Amino acid sequence: MESLVQHLSARWSLGPWGQELLAAAAILLVAALVFVVALTYAGIITWVERRVAGRTQSRVGPNRVGPFGFLQWLADGAKMILKEDVIPAQADGPMFRLAPYACMLGVFTAFVSVPFGQLLIAADLNVGILFLLAITSLVVVGVLMAGWASNNKWSLLGGVRSAAQIVSYELPAGLAVLVVVLGAGSLSMQDIVRAQGGAPWNWFVFRDPFCLVAFFLYFTAAVAEGNRTPFDLPEAESELVAGYNTEYSGIRFGGFFLGEFANIYLLSAIATSLFLGGWQVPGVSPAEQAGSVWLQLLGFAIFFAKAWALVFVVVWLRWTLPRLRVDQLMGLCYRYLIPLAFACLLGTSLLLLAVVPGSALDLGLRLGTTGLGALGGALFAWRVAHHIRRAGDRVSLDVLQRGARGAFDPAWQTRRYGAFRKAARGQEER
Amino acid sequence: MGALASYLRAIGRTVLSVGDGLAVTFSYLLRAPVTLQYPDRMRVPVIELLPERSRGMLEVDLDLCTGCAACDRACPIDCIALEVVKHAERGRLIQRFDIDLGKCMFCGLCTEACPTGAIRHSHEFEGGTGDVRALVVPFVDAPRQPAKAKQEPPPAPKPLGSILRARMPGPWDRPRPPARPEGGEHAG
């Protein structure tokens, strides 16, 4: 970008002031672009969330606005903007207004150093991953601010819970990230991606068993930091109404909401860059990739697919697991995640000393760990098949048998319901 | 050593149970949703899917009604307003037979009390209206003579719901939405 600015200023023969202004305009443009991308992703995740929730519960989910209900998030956004923004009389006005911005700032600023592609990164900081960990801690302050300023017991309890949770889970997340940093020897996101390869056994997640564990540790801790179910105690609606955003309405609530959903993409993108090889295309070296536009796009698509797969996992987790209790939450963090993270750190350090990179042992370790991961995947697939079989005649695998479109055919649904009625009637008669 | 073993066992159990839970929900993702998208995405109207003996809104076939008022007495919440008057020349006349469907709780006591089966449950259930008074359905337009208890030959039975449909504005009067393309999920 700097070279572009220099090129343009030379071409337009700008003075020093013009150059500065051009640079500032370029920075603002990039910032706005990042912001819009983050907002769009956050909106789309709300749609993914509702669709997955629907199918998990044998419902359809939003399907009226646009194809497959895809534009639902735009409609929701418009609704939120048009709603009244209520500020309680007893609230601390300025702080109440400021809190959503602090939350959004923390999440959306972090998007700046997410490597969406080899050349698609707003700012490749030397301390990128550390910056990501640091800037997201602004969210805590925003949440506490909201909790305090609302002047409401549920809000305050939610805010304090959230702060305790985020501060605690930062430790295992940071330690798991450190495992990767040890392997890459750099804090820069792009260097970390470059230190990996396109093929799965060259990813950090499958470098050795400790890294595999560290991936799950990071993922769990990041989900907890994002206040997602099963760690959504700060907003536990069955206990705290809506936690720290109880008193919020309209677009201020939307600010928290979007921040939270953008955070899902953020954590998935970070996990993808750190553990899953980021934008690396299998069989293509970064130097080769830099030279070709198509390879660039392919790299972006690969990153995109991996990150959205992880987003799906986060959403899927939410509709699977029940909420933890507060003591279980802290117990999980301090008794399990942190000791495990330390063990991983130690193990990886020892392996780094013992195993020469590129040696047969190194390759064996990588392939072995990849095999472990594949084994886990196979086990999972077997369990899914088992549960499908177990459900017996209650299940119709129409997605597989009839194609995805048939699953939503209302006529077919109606016929099926009729058949169900007939069968029930037949049973009654017998 | 026991403590360490139970610690590790706890980790193993957690991982396995979370994985199995994820497998259960994933298997649901592969199943079809059971939702019927009432009312505008039903190829067959819901009313045709209802069980035969389901209790919909009440209707009265006055060709069968003897004006005995057994239903009126049986009704626990007085939603039936039945007036029978004595006329000098024409004898007994049913002057009024209104049923307040807004009050009716679909208990079915009136249909059990009726000796001729004149009052019965139709399958209609879509009685939404903008005015609660529209739910009071009159079944008598002009004073008429009650039917005899035994008629020879018995009058032809009327299709279920046809009497009510004729007397009450309802969704059956509204234009039907155009049929959607086969399998299309999204709105047009």
Add this chain to the structure above:
Amino acid sequence: MPADPGLVERAWSLADLAFYGLAALSVGCGLYAALSRNIVRSVFSLLGTFLGVAGLYACLAADFVAVVQLLVYVGGILVLMLFAVMLTSRIEVASRSNRYPGLPSTALGLLLGAGAAVMLVALALLAPWAPAEAPLPYAPTTVELGRILLTRGLLPFELLGLVLLAVVIGAVVIARREEGGR
């Protein structure tokens, strides 16, 4: 600064603007923290100070220090202070939480503050700043920092680690519930 001829010709650049903006943010928020009667707001306004200082570090190309400033002060210390303040009972009553401490204490505080300020300004003026001949390349500072920490600064580094370990053990001992106790 005027000794550097390269900077004289352009009196104001965006970097200067950023510097003065961040400095104003830090000082303004710091003043608000000191003068506000609402102690919760005081703590929250420290957020601005910490962010401003982190920004100043970033302006000095000290990326690692800037990020650690964020990580430690915003993510750790500020939250800790907020916890302490919020969990105190009747904290919103200014006459209890933010009492005027009396003239002698105020005078002593002002004196100490002025002393510190004088010392800092004197240090800044007297220190033998060696201006670099050429502008330094924008290079990562992490490697050099790590090297210094593990060679020249190893002893204080390890001592600090020991102190922190002692603190952790102390916290666990204090928080531990006796067997069979409440």
